[in-house]
Amino acid sequence: MAKYMIIDGKQVEFDKEKNILAVVRNMGIDLPTFCYYPELSTYGACRMCMVEDAWGGMTAACSTPPKDGMEIKTNSPKLHQYRKMILELLLSSHCRECLTCEKNGDCRLQELADRFGIRQIRFPTDYKQLDKDISSKAIVRDPSKCILCGDCIRTCSELQHVGAIDFVNRGSDMIVSTAFGKDIADTNCVNCGQCAAACPTGAITIKNDTEAVWKALHKKNKPVAVQIAPAVRVALGDEFGFAAGENVIGKIAAVLKRLGFDAVYDTSLSADLTIMEEAKELLERLSDPNAVLPMFTSCCPGWIKYAEENHPDLLDNISTCKSPMEMFGPVIKEHFKEHPLEGGQKGEDVVSVAIMPCTAKKYEASREEFKRNGIPDVDYVLTTVELIKMIKEFGIDFASLPEEEFDEPFREYSGAGVIFAVTGGVMEAAVRKVVEDKTQKALDNIKYLGLRGLEGVKVCELPYGERTLRIGVVNGLANTEKLIQKIKSGEETFDFVEVMACPKGCIGGGGQPKGFRAKKADRAAGIDQADQVLPLRRSEDNPAMERLYNGLLKGREHELLHVHYTK
Numbered sequence: 001m002a003k004y005m006i007i008d009g010k011q012v013e014f015d016k017e018k019n020i021l022a023v024v025r026n027m028g029i030d031l032p033t034f035c036y037y038p039e040l041s042t043y044g045a046c047r048m049c050m051v052e053d054a055w056g057g058m059t060a061a062c063s064t065p066p067k068d069g070m071e072i073k074t075n076s077p078k079l080h081q082y083r084k085m086i087l088e089l090l091l092s093s094h095c096r097e098c099l100t101c102e103k104n105g106d107c108r109l110q111e112l113a114d115r116f117g118i119r120q121i122r123f124p125t126d127y128k129q130l131d132k133d134i135s136s137k138a139i140v141r142d143p144s145k146c147i148l149c150g151d152c153i154r155t156c157s158e159l160q161h162v163g164a165i166d167f168v169n170r171g172s173d174m175i176v177s178t179a180f181g182k183d184i185a186d187t188n189c190v191n192c193g194q195c196a197a198a199c200p201t202g203a204i205t206i207k208n209d210t211e212a213v214w215k216a217l218h219k220k221n222k223p224v225a226v227q228i229a230p231a232v233r234v235a236l237g238d239e240f241g242f243a244a245g246e247n248v249i250g251k252i253a254a255v256l257k258r259l260g261f262d263a264v265y266d267t268s269l270s271a272d273l274t275i276m277e278e279a280k281e282l283l284e285r286l287s288d289p290n291a292v293l294p295m296f297t298s299c300c301p302g303w304i305k306y307a308e309e310n311h312p313d314l315l316d317n318i319s320t321c322k323s324p325m326e327m328f329g330p331v332i333k334e335h336f337k338e339h340p341l342e343g344g345q346k347g348e349d350v351v352s353v354a355i356m357p358c359t360a361k362k363y364e365a366s367r368e369e370f371k372r373n374g375i376p377d378v379d380y381v382l383t384t385v386e387l388i389k390m391i392k393e394f395g396i397d398f399a400s401l402p403e404e405e406f407d408e409p410f411r412e413y414s415g416a417g418v419i420f421a422v423t424g425g426v427m428e429a430a431v432r433k434v435v436e437d438k439t440q441k442a443l444d445n446i447k448y449l450g451l452r453g454l455e456g457v458k459v460c461e462l463p464y465g466e467r468t469l470r471i472g473v474v475n476g477l478a479n480t481e482k483l484i485q486k487i488k489s490g491e492e493t494f495d496f497v498e499v500m501a502c503p504k505g506c507i508g509g510g511g512q513p514k515g516f517r518a519k520k521a522d523r524a525a526g527i528d529q530a531d532q533v534l535p536l537r538r539s540e541d542n543p544a545m546e547r548l549y550n551g552l553l554k555g556r557e558h559e560l561l562h563v564h565y566t567k
Helices: 020-026 077-092 108-115 151-159 194-198 210-218 230-234 236-240 249-259 268-287 301-310 312-317 324-338 360-366 384-394 415-421 425-434 440-447 477-489 520-533 543-550 557-561
Strands: 003-007 010-014 050-053 058-060 071-073 139-141 166-168 175-177 204-206 224-228 263-266 351-356 380-383 457-464 467-475 496-500
Touching: 003 020, 010 020, 050 077, 058 077, 077 108, 151 166, 151 194, 151 477, 194 204, 210 224, 210 351, 210 380, 210 384, 224 249, 224 324, 230 236, 230 249, 230 384, 230 415, 230 520, 236 384, 249 263, 249 384, 263 268, 263 324, 268 324, 268 415, 268 425, 268 543, 268 557, 301 312, 301 360, 301 477, 324 351, 324 360, 324 557, 351 360, 351 384, 360 380, 380 384, 415 425, 415 520, 425 440, 425 467, 425 496, 457 477, 467 477, 477 496
Parallel strands: 003 071, 224 263, 224 351, 351 380, 467 496
Antiparallel strands: 003 010, 050 058, 050 071, 139 204, 166 175, 457 467
């Protein structure tokens, strides 16, 4: 039997919604919140989502389940004044230098202050200037701008099972901090940036490296090459009026050339290279009775850091393949040693930049394992959000740009490389490589194995020769921890496991626009469509692979494409 609520005088049916907030939003009313995300536990701290019942009482919509016959108002004069008072109180203790804030234009507090017409604040200011934490390669923490919503804490502990930050002190002295006030770089933080994606203000932001890249672009006789990750193509358009998940890769290639990059490439090519090496390694392990299994993927730097911090005993299980970004880094520099760009005399003169959906890639690029003779293979990493800021700063009308192609000799890539962007994509690309049947029908069957999809954990089995491969796919480090414990206890057994630290994979990376508010299902659909329309669907079909293996990589595969993490 259908159940109904009366909301603002209208009868509204509800079914499985867990709270009033979901029912209200389903009918097209945007109740404001700071501390609520469906992915996280309900905290109920900000009180912005209060609704008024039939007797004039108020209740938090995020923490109250709907009841049949319940009557509420969402926007009475009483509620309107109440929300304005909350905003004034928050602003009275908040840094209000919005024009110079990294979150300017994308701040929830700023947005709601404008929405509710806050033009004056009746309460005396008690703002405290606290020290910034700039120790991390990935994020910047500014506790002066924190509103104590707890989003970052719950994200770090519940979604990522890291717990690098928490509330400390009591009352008016309460802040979000690390244990013993350590710099975030000295904690078990994995640099995933999900805290920054959840933060509604400028309290946690992505470390901005655009100034260094601008200097490189403006420097004479210093060519700059750039690679761009597959996940960026379905997220960047969000900020320029395109539909959620729309593939704008042609315009991205065009805008990077307008910004001044001398050589523009797609990391999907080195994702193909990763599959060639990773599939080879998997088959070698499967044929060796003494090999360490399961083999874990190695593309995600957040996962690597998590394993180093929490499961060093599993480092031998992780593939020795570098990530696609770190494979492309040395390929680019080695190529330009032989074929210098105009103005460049040798490979060291080429500045290598990567555009990534992931904040942890900033940390990865700085690791000693990815330097040769003290020089990083990737000099700078920018996130999707940082690229958006550069486009806006330059004043380019992104939407009107004609589409362009990437540059030779690394222009070609396959759909297998593109699907790295979504959880299950790396595994599906590897399966496309290792299965013997290469027909279109087999390709279609692989798609429906259940490898892709946005669930936190997926398990499937695949016939391979005389055996059956057992495969696991997991996203989000809390889900990863649960799966690891099952593997260690013997409850689960796998041959191959894909891990992506960020929920939903790279499309939900900490450096992507809109953070937790992004429509990740649309981004996943955009990646699927990008794969479907490409003429090449398997990594081994990419002709660039043969050229690389017979040329630049010949005899140097292990040196340039593999890495060993030590306990």
